[in-house]
Amino acid sequence: MNEITIIAPDDWHLHFRDGDLLKETVPATARCFKRAIVMPNLVPPVINASMAEEYKQRILQVLPVNSSFEPLMTIYLTNQTTSQDIIQAKQSGVTAAKLYPAGATTNSDAAVSQLDALYPVFETMSEQEMPLLIHGEVTEQHIDIFDREKIFIDQKLSKIVENFPQLKIVFEHITTKEAADFVLQASDRVAATITPQHLMLNRNDLLVGGIRPHNFCLPVLKRNIHQEALRQAVIAGTNKFFLGTDSAPHEKHKKESSCGCAGCYSAWSAIELYAQVFEELNALDKLEAFASTNGPDFYQLPRNKSTITLIKQDWIIPSDIKLPNGEFIVPFFAGETVKWQLKNK
Ligand code: NCD
Ligand code: ZN
Ligand code: ZN
Numbered sequence: 001m002n003e004i005t006i007i008a009p010d011d012w013h014l015h016f017r018d019g020d021l022l023k024e025t026v027p028a029t030a031r032c033f034k035r036a037i038v039m040p041n042l043v044p045p046v047i048n049a050s051m052a053e054e055y056k057q058r059i060l061q062v063l064p065v066n067s068s069f070e071p072l073m074t075i076y077l078t079n080q081t082t083s084q085d086i087i088q089a090k091q092s093g094v095t096a097a098k099l100y101p102a103g104a105t106t107n108s109d110a111a112v113s114q115l116d117a118l119y120p121v122f123e124t125m126s127e128q129e130m131p132l133l134i135h136g137e138v139t140e141q142h143i144d145i146f147d148r149e150k151i152f153i154d155q156k157l158s159k160i161v162e163n164f165p166q167l168k169i170v171f172e173h174i175t176t177k178e179a180a181d182f183v184l185q186a187s188d189r190v191a192a193t194i195t196p197q198h199l200m201l202n203r204n205d206l207l208v209g210g211i212r213p214h215n216f217c218l219p220v221l222k223r224n225i226h227q228e229a230l231r232q233a234v235i236a237g238t239n240k241f242f243l244g245t246d247s248a249p250h251e252k253h254k255k256e257s258s259c260g261c262a263g264c265y266s267a268w269s270a271i272e273l274y275a276q277v278f279e280e281l282n283a284l285d286k287l288e289a290f291a292s293t294n295g296p297d298f299y300q301l302p303r304n305k306s307t308i309t310l311i312k313q314d315w316i317i318p319s320d321i322k323l324p325n326g327e328f329i330v331p332f333f334a335g336e337t338v339k340w341q342l343k344n345k
Helices: 020-030 049-061 082-089 116-127 145-163 177-185 198-201 225-236 270-280 284-299
Strands: 003-007 011-014 037-038 070-076 095-097 130-135 169-171 190-194 241-243 306-317 337-342
Touching: 003 116, 003 284, 011 241, 020 049, 049 070, 049 082, 082 116, 095 116, 116 145, 130 145, 145 169, 145 198, 169 177, 177 190, 177 225, 190 225, 198 225, 198 270, 225 270, 241 284, 270 284, 270 306, 270 337
Parallel strands: 011 037, 037 070, 070 095, 095 130, 130 169, 169 190, 190 241
Antiparallel strands: 003 306, 306 337
């Protein structure tokens, strides 16, 4: 197959950041995605309806002319979040709320330390039909970083799912077989996003032949049996998995550092890389469900009306991108060949 046309996709998990960086990140995503769930881990975090609305306006301001892209806003749960915050957020059109265990990832210091204390908030979210999006890793120092997702499932996620049978939960950027299995056996109210990097890479790609800081993201890449489990999950024919790039830019010098930041900036190549993975799996016919229909169906939003076309044509991802402030970002898969290309209309 040399060409594939699918319903226009959405990105159900990404980081636009803020300020001048929006001029880079928003057009990059809007070139092919119609909507995106915008993560709230700014500094300071987006914790309520008014901050989400202001952030949304800043995003809309940098949209290319004629773009119909729609940012779907989220709020960041903290120890101080109240049920009233959720009700207000829902009323003002916020799509979901995000749970970061404190210290789990980039800009999560303000996040939740005691999950049980948030149970009244989860109850309100369940009543308000507001999905809970979760970065699923425990953060205890003594727990091995490669086990943090699995232990989160056992200790935290299974309890939340059990206690709130009506609450919609998206287990974000899953990285393990255990996570895929957990989502598969759970009710229809539990789904997961999967990134391009976790489908394409495993932990060898972080460490063999030298440290590769641009492949470092959280949850960290796992061993190849987990990568294989995720690859099988996206083509299994279930509607529980959908596209979430977790595109998460950090300036080059912050990644190529003695203490490098976590996050891969994949917006310029994500849909093409997903297509490449599905083709490798002989399952291009499953791409549309993953990229364009499972997500809106889960969020109970309409499927997009327009389509995109991808053509089979090699291109090379640039080695860096210059930002408005003069700094550089190294995109995910920089300098590598991608086999699919978005056809511009
Ligand atoms: C994300 C970021 O940089 O904001 N980083 C990452 O490695 N995935 C945060 C997140 O999604 O956990
Ligand atoms: Zn995360
Ligand atoms: Zn993320």
